[in-house]
Amino acid sequence: MTTRLQKAALLCYLTDRLVANGSWCGETHIQKSTFFLQEEADLPTEFEFILYKHGPFSFDLRSELTSMRADGLLLLEPQYPYGSSYATTENGRELQKRFPKTIDRFRLRMEFIAQTLGPKNVAELEQLATALYMMRKHPNKSSDRIAAEINEVKPHVSVPEAKRAVPQVEEIVAKLKALQ
């Protein structure tokens, strides 16, 4: 069973890798990256995700990020023009050193997700994460049906955009599986 501090160490590592890969690392980056890693790479974070305004979203993960700020493991930095970015503190980096085995188990997969999702903007993240959500919910539906479902729940994501997102997600998932 993963302890709360092990989960916090994984989230600190993910935050560091997102920043290192050029992400401005807003909450959406952490939310969507964690969603991919938890659902497709067995990251043992056990957050409950629901379909919310920006696609799959976990209120539990939001609480954990706030909790980590309270504990001085993460901090918020202003990020023009978006709002605020997450960054790890010295204590957050120290925490990672205490869980080398846990982080090693997921290092490659987290690096891959950080490289792939980190530089994307919120709209792109929403499209990809919503596509993954729908593909998991309807594993037997065709790509066209999945795209239609995405468009139905997110009318601002056009059907062509949704259709482009589905094969991208398939590719990400395949690469994640190959790294296990």
Next chain:
Amino acid sequence: MYCGLLLDPLCPPAMKPFKLYQFDLVARMKNSHEIRDAIHVFIRLDYDEVKVLNCIWFQRLRNIHQLALSYLVYPGATHKRFEHSLGAMELAGRIFDVVTNPENVTDEIRRLVPEITRENTRAYWRRVVRVGALCHDIGHLPFSHAAEHALLPAGWSHEKIGMDILLSPEMRTILNEMTPPVRAEDVAKVALGPKKAGSLRFSNWEAILSEIIVGDAFGADRIDYLLRDSHHIGVAYGRFDHYRLIDTLRVLKSPTSGEPVIGVEEGGLHSAEALLLARYMMYTQVYFHAARRIYDIHLQEFLTQWLPEGKFPTDITKLIEITDNEVTAALLKAARDKDAIGHDAARRITTREHFRVVYQRNPTDIAINPEAGTAVYQALRQQFGNEHFRRDAYKEKAGPPDFPVLARDGRCHSSMLMSDTLRQLPVVAVDYVFVSPEMRQECEVWLENNRGDIIRRKEEEQ
């Protein structure tokens, strides 16, 4: 009319004459009903809304304290969920009127949320929002949040019970007889919001309506409870200029996600800061006051022993029979009789012999070990025995106060860029370890001599 009211299945027999003269007669004679209120002066309800007010589930809130046993710490804290719910309805209506006023809606928002200024459905949604706010606490257990999580079966909450009440045949009848008829599902959705009704799908419009009621930043629920609680308790922490704030609320496009959410005009930013500071102060000084928290724990201990099978019923027809009054009567009786079930917990509450703080979270210890509270609690229990200690740990769950601010030049920015105050707002976090009064002195000495070692014992992989 009198005979008709006597046959009203929602009216308990004891209340019928009272109900007739206090509410229905007056309400039927005129189209609106005014209620005097300590915070909003007058709260007005129309005849249809009075029917909701009169239902047994809403009347039950007259007997549920807003702040549980806080009146043992702050004697003025005797107000109930009833008046808070009325206040939330009043504010939700005001916020709805401001954010849907066509003069306050840009073309861009109209495109993203076409329902916002659609005249033919406006009256319907205004009604849904007001009734949703009125009923947002309708499923509360006795003593509000004091013992909710431990005393309900897994997967249950007061919101889920509230949804059962709103979707019950009796409530559906009341809502369906309104003008225009209201769908119970719509009321339940906006009253709970996406956080508590995650299984339901929310459109942009529905998400905005639920933000009006239960939103983290500017929800009517929050605005009312801060103002009302500080008024009754006698502290100034919870006050802020809510008139200015509400007047400047707008539906804006989030600069982060591009989605429509509730934000504020630049002129109202300081009022928004004041609200969020008020919230921080009220949480740290009132809601998480150490004595208040230990009373909740003792109450929970009493209820665990007193309730059948240690849990509250989730069947709404049974829950209606239990309010603070029934629990208080049982608690006072148990405190007087040393053989009664739950005597020890009841006695500690009524005689103020509650457990005392022996350790509390502090920045120095957290910097060494984020789980310092857990370490101290476990060490004390190991040294002196489990029965002498209680723990209460809580951390804020909401994200950063990030909402759009409409600048005077017409651009939208994140509040986190516009406000130094909001960027610096601390996260509410408390962690208390309590000890029985009999053991207090011995434990304090022991902890003083061992605290450093206990906190330095970190969880670590080899």
